[in-house]
Amino acid sequence: MIPASYKVDFSQYRRDRAAEGLGRLLSQFVPSCVLRQFLAVILNQCQDLYDAVLDLMRKRTLHDGEGENLEALGRIVGEPRAPYSYDDSTWFFADTGGQGADQTAAWCLNAPFAAYVPAADPDYRRNILARIMKNHALTSSVPELARIGEAVTGYGASFVKTGPMRVALHVPSSISKTALALYTRAVTDSLADERYALPYPATLRVGDIVMFVPNSFFASDRGGDHGCDHAPCAVGSTHFTM
Numbered sequence: 001m002i003p004a005s006y007k008v009d010f011s012q013y014r015r016d017r018a019a020e021g022l023g024r025l026l027s028q029f030v031p032s033c034v035l036r037q038f039l040a041v042i043l044n045q046c047q048d049l050y051d052a053v054l055d056l057m058r059k060r061t062l063h064d065g066e067g068e069n070l071e072a073l074g075r076i077v078g079e080p081r082a083p084y085s086y087d088d089s090t091w092f093f094a095d096t097g098g099q100g101a102d103q104t105a106a107w108c109l110n111a112p113f114a115a116y117v118p119a120a121d122p123d124y125r126r127n128i129l130a131r132i133m134k135n136h137a138l139t140s141s142v143p144e145l146a147r148i149g150e151a152v153t154g155y156g157a158s159f160v161k162t163g164p165m166r167v168a169l170h171v172p173s174s175i176s177k178t179a180l181a182l183y184t185r186a187v188t189d190s191l192a193d194e195r196y197a198l199p200y201p202a203t204l205r206v207g208d209i210v211m212f213v214p215n216s217f218f219a220s221d222r223g224g225d226h227g228c229d230h231a232p233c234a235v236g237s238t239h240f241t242m
Contacts, residue, residue: 002125003151007063010054017050018043062128066121070128079131081124123178126152130182130197137199149198153179159206168209175212183207 021043022036029035060069071081092106093099119127130152137144142159150156158170169183184207186194200206 002063002129004063006129008058008061010058013054015050017047021046062125062132065125070121070124074124074128074131077128077131077135079128081119127197134197134199140199140201145198145200149183152198153182155179157183160211162209165201165203166205166208168211169207170211170213173212173214180210184210 018040022039025036025039058064059066060073062070062073065073074080091099092101092104094101098104130148133148133152137148145159146157153175155172155175159167160170162168171180171183182197186196186206188194196206
């Protein structure tokens, strides 16, 4: 889900138009019950139309939009409903209920770790938000990328230079597959080659190596929770492709 700060508040525009209209009657017409009833019918119809317009505007915002309304927003900013969410429930796991032997397919060499499924509305909202931020990125500086990445995925990340236009990615070990894919997955389509969800500089290669860092990781020069026999090690891997 996108942050609640992106919710547009329409409560300030909610008004009782019927009461406002009847309150503006000239004093000589106030005692006329028939006239007031006639105006009330018309004003109630205006109230229904007014409320419907506000609901229509609310449902066309990024926070509350659904279905076709979200796809319309995606077309405006250049983000189609691409399969950016992932599901690992399609593969065999010996220790996971419902994914045991004779219940699901087994992963084989060079197969993707996750299956591509169409992006549901919550994931699509996040993708649209990422596209908006990407469209407004100024310099693709490291601080800018770090802020955008955390805002879009909910997980912070660090970039470590490993070569010319190549960086390794340091992420929390608890990062979700979808969030990791948003940081590392490049898509080649009719628009561009190797296009990332985040506004990385052109020709930058991200995530050849990903370091998965626990909250309290082992460090040889620290004690307490970071000491030997207490803390788990951070693990780097090149096998994480979605």
